[in-house]
Amino acid sequence: MPYRIFKIFFSFFIFISSFSFGQTLSSSLDKTTLALGEVAIFKIQILDLEGKNVQIAPRNELLPFHFEMVNDSIAIQKDIYLRSVKFAVFQEGKFTIPEIEIKVGDQILKTIPYEVEVINTAKKGDQINDIMKNKEVDLDVQDYWDMYKFYVLLAFLIIAIIFLIIGIIRWGRKRKDSPAVTTNQTLKDLEKLRKKNYIENENFRDFYVELIEISRAFITKQYQIPADVLLTDDLVEYMKNTNVISQENEKIVEEIFLRGDLVKFAKTIPTKEIMSKDLIEIRDFVKRSTKDVEAENLRNVSVEELSDEDRSKLRKLK
Template identity: 60%
Template sequence: MKKLFFLSVLLFGIFSFSQTLSSTLNKTTLALGEPAVLKINIENLQGKDVKSAPKNELLPFHLEETKDEIIKKQNNYTREIEFAVFEEGKFQIPALDFKIGENTYKTIPYEIEVINTAKKGDKISDIMNNKEVKLGLKDYWQLYKFYVLGAIALIALFIIIYYFIRYSKREKNTPKVISNKTLKDLELLKKKKYIENGNYRLFYVELLEITRNFISTQYRIPANVLLTDDLIDFMKQNNTISQENEKVVEDIFLRGDLVKFAKTFPDKETMGADFNDIKDFVKRSSKDIEFENIRSDV
């Protein structure tokens, strides 16, 4: 008798301090898309934490969850999942893991059968007959205005890019811009102090190179590939460069060739005068271009 009493007390203690997990499924046969509810309940929690799969991820992927609600209290835990299946056939809900404190519990598995309740030959009717709606200009504008505005914006963007490229190139190649660049190159040459140091050969080599590049760019004359004599003949026949500027280029280029081949040795005054003459020639070149443009128009 005493043994029976102690056994009863022991069983009562075990059940009074253990957790009870139960699950219910309201339907095991479903129509396509019909909702079903799986409910998991845990009692006698005693404040322990419950861990399981995250919301909307508890059931297999072919069971589409539409609701997943968890209610947890001090001694109770309830999780209610509403789901639907959109394929015919038999599907399994496996045993689901729930960790309570340090222990893991499993629900019982279920098998669900999904059937198509529509019968062959059933007629499907619209609730209302189709109606023809006449659209006005305002309606068409509301439908397509964003396409029209997008097309206009795209065309405007292309026009802006075109003119930007066109005028930016033109700005870079204006006579004034070319002259200013060459004047900067001449100032860099002056800072090398070839004149002060009497380094006449390097002075004339670089002075003629700068001038050739300038003539090629400003006047569109192939000065970079022509010998001095050919360049002088070309300038005289072309008549693009004024006679004043032409004379400056001829004198300095002929003297520069003599210097390069050590046939003459200019003094500092001559070198300085040639530098200033080329500088003045570059500044005056815009007048040559203006005259040529007027002549071309005529």
């Protein structure tokens, strides 16, 4: 009999201890009826944590989407978890804060659900008065500048960028198509031709074919003459009629082009000395071409528009 009494007492002690040493969860809502936009406070409190980890919805995600969070504060100590959520609702009707599941260590706890009613306290016909009457303020230039200066500066920046892009494009085209660039590129092409050793190997036909081809492309680009499509006789006549190329350069082009035609049709066989001489003269002609272009540009400008330096250059070129 005493053993049975002891067993009952021990079981009762275990039962009481489970309540005495377990976690205590409580929640509260300060208002169940709210006006539109009115702030309410929902609180959660857990006691006797004993350092256990609390797993709950993260900050600003505790309540459903109808509840607009104003503030969500959390305070955790060794034995206490406190959470205070301030919220407002901007829609009329009844809304529910559901039971919230909280895991403390290995134990699952749940809050009780709450129902919130949101009402519109404004009545139809209510007069809304301003706190103070609107005041008219006269704005001066500085005020307008302060308000719109960012837009003005932005507009100037966009315009500057547009002009910069146009300038870069024009400068790039000018640099790419300038006489100096064309001259340098042609000189490189002539040097490549020399290194092919056509002269040393007496390969006269390929030499003159490439030499005339390079020269025609150069004349077309440098002088704006359709040398790439004209026959030699027509090209010579065109040069004499337009007077774009100086007589010295014109004579060299005529002699070498005519000799090239004879070589291509196997009517003559040039010596190494002649081939070398023709390559050197074409190269010199390419170097002198910038003077022809400069003279032509000066001729296209009226005398009144020329500076003293340009007039001196024009007299020397003549």
